[in-house]
Amino acid sequence: MSENDFIIVDEEETSKEDNRQDTGREEEKKEVTTSDHSEKDDDGYERICFICHRPESVTGKMVELPNNIAVCPDCMQRSFDMMNNSSMDLSSMMNIPGVHFMNLSDLDNLQPKAQKIKKKKKEPKEFKQLDIKKIPAPHKIKARLDEYIVGQEYAKKAISVAVYNHYKRVATGTMDEIEIEKSNMLMIGPTGCGKTYLVKTLAKLLDVPLAITDATSLTEAGYIGDDIESVVSKLLAAADNDVERAEQGIIFIDEIDKIAKKKTSSQRDVSGESVQQGMLKLLEGSEVEVPVGANSKNAMVPLTTVNTKNILFICGGAFPDLEDIIKERLQKKTSMGFNAELKDTVEHDEELLSKVTIEDLRKFGMIPEFLGRLPIVFTLKGLDKEMLVKILKEPKNAILKQYQKLLALDEVKLEFDDSALEAIAEKAMEKDTGARALRAIIEEFMLDIMYEIPKDDNIGEVTITRAYIEGTGGPVIQLRGQAVPRLDG
Structure with missing residues (x-):
């Protein structure tokens, strides 16, 4: 080598x-x-x-x-x-x-430096599989609703039974050849009677994802506005983009009366009858492509498929002028004979809305195919003075209890006279916006109290009187250790 x-x-x-x-x-x-x-x-x-x-x-x-x-x-x-x-x-x-x-x-x-999005903390997703033995019975659902909602007995009973049957259907799936159909609901009632609050409370009790959307923003595909599938997209967002959990949720579509057919319009009805027709497949149950994190489909947004077969749809609306349609139908009966309907009884009937029929809703502008997919129709009563007083003090999270808790943090006791509650209810009746008026009225007269109380550590108790509500007097203020009524005119 x-x-x-x-x-x-x-x-x-x-x-x-x-x-x-x-x-x-x-x-x-x-x-x-x-x-x-x-x-x-x-x-x-x-x-x-x-x-x-x-x-x-x-x-x-x-x-x-x-x-x-x-x-x-x-x-x-x-x-x-x-x-x-x-x-x-x-x-x-x-x-x-x-x-x-x-x-x-x-x-x-x-590169835009200001656009920074904080990362969400990743928590382990816990999907609760529905167990037919753990679904609360209708009387238990209604008992829980009674803790938060005053009155509306028929509405609470109807929604409890419908929800119970729906989740039995979801839990059982296809056990045999008998397939149970969906029990979608239509709620009719004046503004401020508790339609939205009823659905919110129900979803909280059942611990299921809830999406509340407004029908007024929906338009036919291709026009400015939200696509019809956006209602499912909101439910997917409420379920933290978990498709399996979203498919067992509840969608509440408010202001459903705003998509009625336009009677006097020569233009294309892109936000009325067209939206009703587009929603038929959602209500009945079908697989739809839904944009993730957006209201409309576009090239920049990913899509996912959601099956609406097991999603419970609850529609609600005030349906103004529906009472006139019901009056017109009832007054067509003859005013003579054994089965006569006197005109005065129809005019002054406080429960006129509860006599609504499918034909009345069709005359209002809802198409029969849409109504056919909402088999359960029930009405909510308008609130009277007595119910408004109960709403102020009886529910678990009543408005007065919220203010009492706020002042209790300052170690001050807040009391309301019965006459003061009646005065608040009377003012709310004048506004004619239902329970929503109560909050506005209370915010107005509690402003000065919430501002002045923290100034003086000697104040131990404040009593709201009718005179203070009506603006003719002031609240009764009691100092710690002694009672000294004082009127701030």
Whole structure:
């Protein structure tokens, strides 16, 4: 063996050793890069796509570019597609004088620095599978509703039975060949009678996702406004984008009377009958493509499929002028004979709305196909003075109890005379907006009390009187350890 052979062997071993060192350096670089990325991911803020400005929670994992530039997979794919489909040869442009490609370092200052979105704390999702033995019976659901809602006995009974039957249907699934149909509901009642509050309380008791949406913003597909599928999109958001949990939720569509057919209109009815027709498939149960985190479908928003078969739809509306349609129908009966209906009894009937029929709703402007998918129709009564007084003090989270708790934190006792409660109810009746008027009235006269009480540590008790509500006197203030009535005129 010659000396050259030895030299060759040594060179081979040296090159192998160099390769090992280079590999080690590359691994060290990878470790450093990985640690850098992990530190960047854990800074508490989401990365935002440089092109479409959507956060990583919406787009999915970002593609990292030099100079801390992040691009979402959708924008990256579109960029590749544009380059592949383009007839221009980019490589030939590299040698053209006067043509300069932008350096990535130049983009660093173009990234909007102010757009930072705090990351949500990831909590383990607990999906509660419905157990038919654990579904509360109708009388138990109504008993819980009684704690929060005054009156409306028939409405609470109807909604308790409908919800109980619906979740029995969801829990059993397809146990045999008999398939139970959905029990969607239509609530009719004047404004401020408790339609929305009833549904909110129900969803809280059942611990199911609830989406409350307004029918006034819905339009036919292709027109300005929210798409019809946006009602399901809101439910998906309420379920934290958990499709399986959202498919067992409740959707409450308020102001449903606003999508009635327009009777005197020569233009296209894009927010009336068209919306009713578009909602038919949702109410009956079908698979719909829903935008995630948006109200309308577009190229920048991902879509997911939600089956509305087990979603309970509750529609509610005030239906103004419906009473006139009911009066017209009842007054058509002859005013003579044994079965006569006197005109006066119809005019002054306080429960006229409870006599509504499907035909009355059709005359109002609801199409028969839409009404056919809402088999349970019930009405809520308007609130009288006695019910308003009960709403003030009886429910678990009554308005007066809220203010009493606020002042109790200042170690001050708040009391209301019975005559003061009646005065508040009378003022609310004048506004004719139902229970919503109570809050506005109380906020008005409690403003000065909530402002003045923290000034004086000697005040121990405040009693609201009728004179204070009517503006002819002031509250009775009792100091700690002694009673000193004082009127602030």
